[in-house]
Amino acid sequence: AGAVAVLNKEKNFKDYQQVYNAIAEKVRDQDDADDGAGRYGLLTRLAWHSSGTYDKNTNTGGSYNGSMIYSPESTDGENAGLEVARDFLVEFHYLFPWLSRGDLWTLGGVVAVQECGGPKIPWRPGRKDLEDRKKVPENGNLPDASRDADYVRKVFTRLGFDERETVALIGAHCLGKCHTDRSGYDGPWGPSFNMFTNDFYVRLLQNWHVRKWDGKKQYEDDETSSFMMLPTDYALKEDSKFLKYVKMYAEDQDLFFKDFSKAFSALLEKGIEYPKDVKPFEFKTLDEQED
Numbered sequence: 001a002g003a004v005a006v007l008n009k010e011k012n013f014k015d016y017q018q019v020y021n022a023i024a025e026k027v028r029d030q031d032d033a034d035d036g037a038g039r040y041g042l043l044t045r046l047a048w049h050s051s052g053t054y055d056k057n058t059n060t061g062g063s064y065n066g067s068m069i070y071s072p073e074s075t076d077g078e079n080a081g082l083e084v085a086r087d088f089l090v091e092f093h094y095l096f097p098w099l100s101r102g103d104l105w106t107l108g109g110v111v112a113v114q115e116c117g118g119p120k121i122p123w124r125p126g127r128k129d130l131e132d133r134k135k136v137p138e139n140g141n142l143p144d145a146s147r148d149a150d151y152v153r154k155v156f157t158r159l160g161f162d163e164r165e166t167v168a169l170i171g172a173h174c175l176g177k178c179h180t181d182r183s184g185y186d187g188p189w190g191p192s193f194n195m196f197t198n199d200f201y202v203r204l205l206q207n208w209h210v211r212k213w214d215g216k217k218q219y220e221d222d223e224t225s226s227f228m229m230l231p232t233d234y235a236l237k238e239d240s241k242f243l244k245y246v247k248m249y250a251e252d253q254d255l256f257f258k259d260f261s262k263a264f265s266a267l268l269e270k271g272i273e274y275p276k277d278v279k280p281f282e283f284k285t286l287d288e289q290e291d
């Protein structure tokens with residue numbers, strides 16, 4: 001059998017909302033971190049990379065085991081910098097010892113998206129920390145940003161997503177930034193990287209050129225030279241099938257929010273089997289709980 005969700009009978013919605021709130025308060029306290037990007041992008045990326053190792057052909061990888069603390073996954077170049085995200089969350093592992101790493105890391109992504117204006121992300125607990133080190137996925141499943149549209153298609157097909165879901169998921173690049181000491185890419189330096197919007201698509205449809213610098217090939221916007229796109233981002237605009245969805249989301253933020261919510265929620269659960277009667281939680285944001 002695959003990874004079967006293990007439900008904690010003593011914990012209910014209220015307990016998980018308490019964890020959500022604790023993480024959200026710390027995120028809010030660190031809104032000035034990372035040149036003003038805050039922690040939204042970083043935590044979203046941890047949830048994505050802990051899930052993105054999934055391979056539908058072998059039903060292996062995914063967020064269930066919280067395996068990123070073990071090599072080779074911990075030393076995968078694509079995960080560079082995510083130790084900062086895991087360190088940010090580790091105190092909640094001790095504050096709430098009944099919570100697994102996989103649940104903590106994916107819940108961190110839900111907090112990140114929801115607390116910076118994004119859509120609600122339905123979420124279910126039940127992931128179990130890895131006992132058997134042999135189950136750490138091999139590196140190579142997390143995508144390399146220097147590649148083209150067909151490579152992006154291949155990666156997300158292996159994850160079990162279609163082209164529309166692929167474009168919706170990559171819209172998370174509205175958040176956070178690239179770090180030369182992590183991926184080797186640099187920027188963006190512009191505003192709005194701490195708000196969840198459809199900006200990524202709107203900007204992608206503007207005019208870009210290859211940035212002249214001594215780092216990896218990346219794009220820079222013609223107008224202000226303060227935004228950036230990765231080659232795999234730019235590939236979405238060069239490929240006619242992906243471009244259709246880029247335009248759709250650039251024109252309709254609500255549609256982007258709806259599609260992103262569904263795809264991101266599914267991403268965080270790839271490879272996990274749930275009893276059919278287990279309904280996802282939909283957490284309130286801090287703002288929604290203000291008395």
Ligand code: HEM
Pocket residue numbers: 037040041042044045048081143144145146152169170172173175176177178179180182183184185230232264
């Ligand atoms: C073709 C697929 C993708 C590639 C090649 C890719 C690559 C990258 C790279 C190179 C960075 C910069 C990392 C750094 O230097 O800190 C990055 C950042 C980021 N990625 Fe992606 N990504 C992809 C898809 C996704 C998806 C599906 C999500 C979420 C659903 C996502 C969320 C993020 C976020 C939020 C950041 C900002 C992280 C921060 O601010 O620290 N990415 N991505």
Ligand SMILES: Nc1cccc2nccn12
Pocket residue numbers: 173174175176177178187188193200228229230233
């Ligand atoms: N913020 C951000 C992070 C990662 C990739 C990316 N592409 C465009 C913007 N962007």
